[in-house]
Amino acid sequence: MGKRVAKVIAHHAFTPLADGSHENYLRVKAGQTAVQRHAAEEWDLGEDxxxxxxxxxIASPRATNMALHSIRQALSQLSGPLPPADTLLVVSTTKGNVDKIDDAADDELRLGAMADDMARQLGLTQQPLVVSNACTSGVCAQIVAQRLLMTGRCHYVIVCGVEAQSRFIVSGFQSFHALSPEHCRPFSSNRVGLNVGEAAATIIYKVSEATDVAADEWVLHAGAIRNDANHISGPSRIGEGSFRALRAVMHDATPDELAFVSVHGTATPYNDEMESIAIDRAGLIGVPVGSLKGYYGHTMGAAGVLETILSMEAVDDGTVLATLGYDGQLGVSHPVSIAAENRTTDKRSFVKLISGFGGCNAAIRMTKGGAL
Amino acid sequence: MTHLGKIVITPRGVELNSQVYPTSQIGDALLTACYRSCHADYPKFFKMDPLCRLGFIASELLLQSQDEERFIPREDRAVVLASCNGCLHTDRHYASTIHAGDNYFPSPAVFVYTLPNIVTGEIAIRNKYLGESSMYIVEDGLTEEELVQRLAELTFQDPVTTSAIIGWVDYHDGDHYNAILYLIQK
Incomplete structure (x- = not known):
């Protein structure tokens, strides 16, 4: 048996902008944003x-039903049903159905119970797994999917990243003073914070012989998770964990193979600065970078999956997506190649980088067929 | 794979490498008593939520029992834990601080612990582990052996990872919690 790889066989994104991966991509390419102002009174918060x-x-429980919708849409792209006993569900979320916390029992709130409920509704018989590594979860879940496929425990993994926004989450980020009162401005000199968002995004992976990857098919080629070992609620000032994650996924690749690095780019002062340092330290300063947070806000547990899907769509379209909200005044110390306009590319792979509370960082390198 | 050490903590006692670790307290006080008796000298312990205290004490006692130099930055050791309740106890606490009206006091010091992976970060920070840190949430169902086997199988696929703190950390309330942590060499 030859080298085996984790191949993408379907994906779907359900967001405020659109229902469907390609539909989302077209709206993003056209520069649309899902982020809008909401009055404090809507959720009885201290501030807008x-x-x-x-x-x-969306029927309650909201996160569960968002996720199920996205998974079913992804499954419907396949020529037939997946074998239930040979398919594992990996859910990526930070807060699941926490919007129900004031009137739900523990049985309804535990993330594992949420995943079990989803698996049951999908008719899957293997026990699902939830990856809850804060905002890196969506990238980590894809790394877990690849590893599960390599162990031979199953032939298919459904990765679903989901986050429903709620008063619980927004009040917490407000208490951190992490939110921007306006549309976020990733990597700009006047950036002040992030916007939040919600989405469900699904990628279905299948184990495949490396020789059985067509030119237009995507493979998760490398993934790594690294900790800053620095602080639970702030990134390493020198991008330690992100640098090490990037170094790990680039160990058998060169920067000129990359169409872009899809960065976390939350538009908080510390995050974007840290990422510019990590990218430089990893030797990727010449590679185009882009943040998608201006289009959706920070979708937390969904972000890693959603942003991987949009990045695949962008490379398929020969495009490096613009960083919406970037005002042209680079506000980080290392000169990353970022732009407010869409650019073109003929490259066939990209890196998705992400980081989160708990000091965690994760990166994957995705490669489009043939290049193997 | 080699098991270099194992610790089990419940509200009623601590077993370290198959020996009873002496404690005078039970429940939440057991964790504080262990913190004092192991001389960790790490005041951040008192800022942690119960899940993090449990994971911190378990990892601290486990690592103190090992014959290895500590606190040297290293990328080759992972911290990979699983939990059933995750941070639900702290979620409920945070929710109680944001009731509408005069009882609205959201605090970043509480909110940050409403993420289940913070405990893996606390252990990484304490020990300067720059390697993988991961938190998986599953309902009960796997045996201890199956869980550890599966987590190890996933973790050691990273070629940089040569050893890992792997196990279970779960906190429901002061009378219902447990930690089962292994130190495993690839």
């Missing part, structure tokens, strides 16, 4: 907030 919230009604 900027957020990307799905307007169409």
């Amino acid at each position: 907030f900027m957020a990307g919230i799905i307007a169409t009604p």
